[in-house]
Amino acid sequence: MRRHRSWMAWIRNRFQLPAILVALQQAQAGIHVHIPWRLPSHVPSGYRRAGAPPPEPPKGSDMRRHLTWICLSLLLPLSACSSSSSEKTVPDFKQNPNPKQVYQLTLTIANAPGPFASVEGFMQFDVGTPECLPPPRENGGHLWPTPTETIPFVWTRVSDTQYTGVVYIDGMIDEDYYGRGMCRWKLMQARAALKATGAKRETRFVPNIYPEKLIAQQAESTYLLREDYPRYSEAASEEPVSYGLTDRSKMAHLRDDELFTITLTPKAATP
Incomplete structure (x- = not known):
């Protein structure tokens, strides 16, 4: 010893x-x-x-x-x-109270196996200028995580199969949040979240649309499985989520009557 x-x-x-x-x-x-x-x-x-x-x-x-x-x-x-x-304090990121780049989204459901009583909307914004973030030495040698903000929006029911909502590109205020230069926010996606009744164990169907499609005012259709409504019988998760696919050819092995679609159609609107 x-x-x-x-x-x-x-x-x-x-x-x-x-x-x-x-x-x-x-x-x-x-x-x-x-x-x-x-x-x-x-x-x-x-x-x-x-x-x-x-x-x-x-x-x-x-x-x-x-x-x-x-x-x-x-x-x-x-x-x-x-x-x-x-333990560092997170900056007080600011939402834009007067957005100028506004779009109206129309959500259309086709061939669904039943109605949707719960329809929610969200916009995701990320800081797109990493040079404004603190350096790795201030984060234990790791890259500083990209700041992300989620802003909810309301879908207004038009009928059982159609809803409308308003989203915007400039939803966050660009600012020098870390003292290292201007942090510029970018809209990453606008998405919907639908459930049959809103119950906890039901499948959440989540179609989305990217800002490029918003600006070009091009519709985006998402293909989803009918058997997942209201919940897939063999789902292991307590909170199952289905994002579907926007490319129908990747689901060529499935018949049309096995699928339903949710289409998001954007249109430029007045602020």
Whole structure:
């Protein structure tokens, strides 16, 4: 046991772990540091008797235990950096109270196996300028996550098979949220979420449309399975979701009477 403690002390000195840990803690505080990775060419005499050879390294499980201790000693300050970054305050992202790029969406259901009592709408916006986000060193060495905002909108019932809603391209305010330049938001998609009655275990059908189709005022049809309504009998999830497909050719093995469609048709509107 004494030999192992002596070997452990020698390892810590050889790799200069105390200095490395101090340097990492200083780096966490934002102080420019130099980490002493250069290894000494000899074993300091303070860790062995004068004239005696260096202690034999531990073997087997002892060696694995010592190496594990070394790795943990190095990683703990890094995990502290990560946890501290996760505690940073999220900026107060602002919705645009007066959007100008407005579109009316018409949702049309065809060949569905039944009615939909629950119809919701959402717009997803992401920051499209990563250069405005904090650098990785402020997030434990990882890229800063892309800010995302979801804005709900209302579908107005026209009939059992048709609804209308209003969406907009400029739903968020561009601003210097992190002090690193202008963050510019981009609409990623507008989508609907339909359920037969709104019950928890029912399938949620989620068709969507991308901003390119909005701007071009082109309709987007999504093909969905009728057998998923109101819930697929063999669904394993408590909250099943069906996104369907917009390419009918990828469902060529299915007959038309096995599918139903939800079509989103955009039209430019006045703000």
